[in-house]
Amino acid sequence: MSKELLRGEVDESGIRLHDEAWFAASDIALHQGISVDRAVGSAPDDLAVVLADGQTLPAAAVVLATGGLARRLPVVGGDLAELHHLRTVDDARRLRQALVPGRRVCVVGGGLIGAEIASTASDLGAQVILVEPTLPLEAVVGRDVARWLHDLHVAHGVRVVEAAVVEIRTAATTSTRDRSTRGGSTPGGSTSPRLEVVTSDGQVLAVDDVVVGVGGIPDTRVAEASGLEVVPGSGVVVDGAGRTTGAGVYAIGDVALHEHPRLGRTRSEHWDAATRSAARAAAAIATGDGPESEREQEHEHEHEHETPWFWTDRYGHHVEVTGDAVHGDRVVRGVVGEPPFAVLRLVDGALTGAVTVDLGPTGRAVRRLVEAGASVGADLLGDPATDLRALARRLPR
Numbered sequence: 001m002s003k004e005l006l007r008g009e010v011d012e013s014g015i016r017l018h019d020e021a022w023f024a025a026s027d028i029a030l031h032q033g034i035s036v037d038r039a040v041g042s043a044p045d046d047l048a049v050v051l052a053d054g055q056t057l058p059a060a061a062v063v064l065a066t067g068g069l070a071r072r073l074p075v076v077g078g079d080l081a082e083l084h085h086l087r088t089v090d091d092a093r094r095l096r097q098a099l100v101p102g103r104r105v106c107v108v109g110g111g112l113i114g115a116e117i118a119s120t121a122s123d124l125g126a127q128v129i130l131v132e133p134t135l136p137l138e139a140v141v142g143r144d145v146a147r148w149l150h151d152l153h154v155a156h157g158v159r160v161v162e163a164a165v166v167e168i169r170t171a172a173t174t175s176t177r178d179r180s181t182r183g184g185s186t187p188g189g190s191t192s193p194r195l196e197v198v199t200s201d202g203q204v205l206a207v208d209d210v211v212v213g214v215g216g217i218p219d220t221r222v223a224e225a226s227g228l229e230v231v232p233g234s235g236v237v238v239d240g241a242g243r244t245t246g247a248g249v250y251a252i253g254d255v256a257l258h259e260h261p262r263l264g265r266t267r268s269e270h271w272d273a274a275t276r277s278a279a280r281a282a283a284a285i286a287t288g289d290g291p292e293s294e295r296e297q298e299h300e301h302e303h304e305h306e307t308p309w310f311w312t313d314r315y316g317h318h319v320e321v322t323g324d325a326v327h328g329d330r331v332v333r334g335v336v337g338e339p340p341f342a343v344l345r346l347v348d349g350a351l352t353g354a355v356t357v358d359l360g361p362t363g364r365a366v367r368r369l370v371e372a373g374a375s376v377g378a379d380l381l382g383d384p385a386t387d388l389r390a391l392a393r394r395l396p397r
């Protein structure tokens with residue numbers, strides 16, 4: 001909901017997953033505005049969580065869903081208080097105030113979050129500079145789709161600087177002459193820029209605001225304080241059902257680092273993966289299975305067969321990526337760069353991945369077909385006249 005919130009299309013009440021009445025009706029005691037400090041003891045005897053005010057809540061199982069923190073830029077000035085990051089509602093509120101017509105905004109990082117912020121900022125009339133040294137998403141959607149996505153920035157008036165940021169500094173040291181050549185007054189901004197972004201190709205970008213979107217790091221603080229196995233900077237080590245090294249303690253979502261037999265340790269930062277990991281942990285808790293049971297083994301291996309899926313929205317385009325959209329035989333439905341279109345991948349005749357752009361309900365059908373590993377001939381797949389929704393409806397439920 002970050003896009004809608006930044007654009008002012010919803011207010012803060014509109015992004016709540018549930019209101020307090022829902023928690024009450026679901027028999028969930030909600031403790032808001034207070035942090036969990038750590039989990040203590042172990043199931044089944046004396047497991048509990050300790051809150052920051054010292055309260056102790058006994059529990060049969062504890063699930064850590066502490067998510068992540070925005071990564072800081074590891075350069076001189078990367079810790080300046082003036083910089084924006086986007087992770088919390090407070091971050092969004094502060095950033096929203098900066099995204100006004102004419103304001104000079106530098107977005108550092110053109111990945112999922114940086115690109116979406118650049119898109120929103122430009123929609124809101126800000127003068128946006130995006131600094132990104134690589135072609136983002138190339139490894140996930142392939143070169144041509146990644147190129148088209150990245151070029152949308154320029155097509156929408158964003159200046160793209162293909163370089164890395166090496167320093168950020170306040171503009172106080174800038175001379176009067178520099179200010180007049182680089183800055184000047186802007187309707188939304190101050191008369192002189194507040195910050196300077198120095199790039200690896202020697203440019204000095206004078207701007208009013210800098211938004212850093214260079215990824216997230218898992219928030220493992222509670223796990224560490226609870227004595228659980230954590231790989232620093234990578235996440236809380238869990239099995240397929242979300243079980244940590246602490247008896248009765250699970251970790252799910254962005255903070256969890258799964259052991260995967262083929263891929264090694266993996267961590268996802270996507271909503272769908274977080275939701276699925278929650279379901280697996282809930283199933284394991286609800287069935288009360290121990291690590292040795294067969295059902296537990298099932299939960300443990302479910303994630304190995306799940307098809308990753310995420311979406312991103314920018315400049316009015318809705319992009320969905322399912323499975324491995326880069327490897328295998330390539331089938332293009334429509335024309336890359338002329339939405340709606342899709343690039344699909346087949347391995348041994350079975351659908352293994354796809355990237356879809358603006359396909360609406362057909363995009364959802366593609367997702368189901370990929371999840372099912374459906375065998376659909378390349379000719380049929382590539383023909384926009386083929387009704388993929390009808391094919392998906394025929395899949396066994």
Ligand SMILES: Cc1cc2nc3c(=O)[nH]c(=O)nc-3n(C[C@H](O)[C@H](O)[C@H](O)COP(=O)(O)OP(=O)(O)OC[C@H]3O[C@@H](n4cnc5c(N)ncnc54)[C@H](O)[C@@H]3O)c2cc1C
Binds near residue numbers: 034035309
């Ligand atoms: C700006 C932005 C845009 C995104 N856009 C997309 C998108 O378009 N598509 C997509 O698939 N994914 C997107 N994501 C990723 C998605 O939001 C995450 O994968 C998902 O929210 C992870 O859920 P989670 O429950 O693990 O963590 P979070 O949603 O991060 O929730 C963690 C919660 O734990 C709380 N917490 C942390 N520590 C404590 C503590 N000690 N005590 C109590 N509470 C604590 C935090 O305050 C927070 O509310 C986006 C993320 C961001 C930041």
